[in-house]
Amino acid sequence: MCGMPQQPPVRSTPTRPSRPDASMSLLTNVMDHSLDDGYAEAAARRQAAGEGGLPRTLRAKLGLAAGLVLAALVVTVGAAQARIAAPVVAKEREELIDRIDQETEAADKLEDTVDELRGDVSAMQREALRASGGGDQTELVGILSGAVEVHGPGVKLVVNDAKDASSGGGGDPRETSGFSDTGRVRDRDMQRVVNGLWESGAEAVSINGQRLTALSAIRAAGDAILVDNKPLVPPYTVLAVGDGRRLSTRFQNSADGLYLHALQENYGIRTAISAEDDLRLPAAPSVIVRTAQPKTEKGTS
Numbered sequence: 001m002c003g004m005p006q007q008p009p010v011r012s013t014p015t016r017p018s019r020p021d022a023s024m025s026l027l028t029n030v031m032d033h034s035l036d037d038g039y040a041e042a043a044a045r046r047q048a049a050g051e052g053g054l055p056r057t058l059r060a061k062l063g064l065a066a067g068l069v070l071a072a073l074v075v076t077v078g079a080a081q082a083r084i085a086a087p088v089v090a091k092e093r094e095e096l097i098d099r100i101d102q103e104t105e106a107a108d109k110l111e112d113t114v115d116e117l118r119g120d121v122s123a124m125q126r127e128a129l130r131a132s133g134g135g136d137q138t139e140l141v142g143i144l145s146g147a148v149e150v151h152g153p154g155v156k157l158v159v160n161d162a163k164d165a166s167s168g169g170g171g172d173p174r175e176t177s178g179f180s181d182t183g184r185v186r187d188r189d190m191q192r193v194v195n196g197l198w199e200s201g202a203e204a205v206s207i208n209g210q211r212l213t214a215l216s217a218i219r220a221a222g223d224a225i226l227v228d229n230k231p232l233v234p235p236y237t238v239l240a241v242g243d244g245r246r247l248s249t250r251f252q253n254s255a256d257g258l259y260l261h262a263l264q265e266n267y268g269i270r271t272a273i274s275a276e277d278d279l280r281l282p283a284a285p286s287v288i289v290r291t292a293q294p295k296t297e298k299g300t301s
Helices: 024-032 039-052 056-131 136-145 187-199 243-252 255-267
Strands: 150-160 204-207 218-221 224-227 231-233 236-241 270-281
Touching: 056 136, 150 187, 150 243, 187 204, 187 218, 187 224, 187 236, 187 243, 187 255, 204 270, 236 270, 243 270, 255 270
Parallel strands: none
Antiparallel strands: 150 236, 150 270, 204 236, 218 224, 224 231
């Protein structure tokens, strides 16, 4: 009996023992390859560029130095241009100042000429009034209109700002946009003084040598008081020709005199009034005296 052919023995492959961290293969792969291929290639390129050219830090320093040199060049050029332009600007400024001085001097001369012409006109008007032959009536018209200078008894009234005048009124009714000092004499104060003197019987009035007429205006410009557009400086000396004692008494007892007294008591504005035996008031400049003439109707045929 033939026996069964024997098969060659099968060689068993030895099994590789499994790693104890086989279950952590993904984490292990990440730890073993911390940089992916893209990062690796970029690092290689930077290294190659560094080997073939200048180091990165050196290039940065050279760029900074070039920027500083350019900034210094711009500053230097600007300073040079400023030094070149400075004499030109200074020359133009001096020329402008000289021109202003010349124009100011010319304006002052013209103003003096105007004042002289006004004086001549006033003198001619006074001569015309005297030569008109109107007698006392003509003289009275000249006095009341301010066209002629006057002298005689009257009242001298001095009004001045408070000695300790302070700014700011804190809602005080006297405070206005033009005057912020409650101890200052205002234009409306002088208006009431002058009107009170007229109502008390004054025949002629002047303030600081400025003759007042029926056309005179007392106004304010900023903190200054103007009489016929001419600024006045305190203290304000008011001269009024008339019956001195009677004029003084009537004014002080009038509403305007009591108003002035209230200013003195409440705000410290200084006042002084006295009767004078002889006061001299100048004529008002450039007063045009006009007289009314009766209109005669022509008879009809």
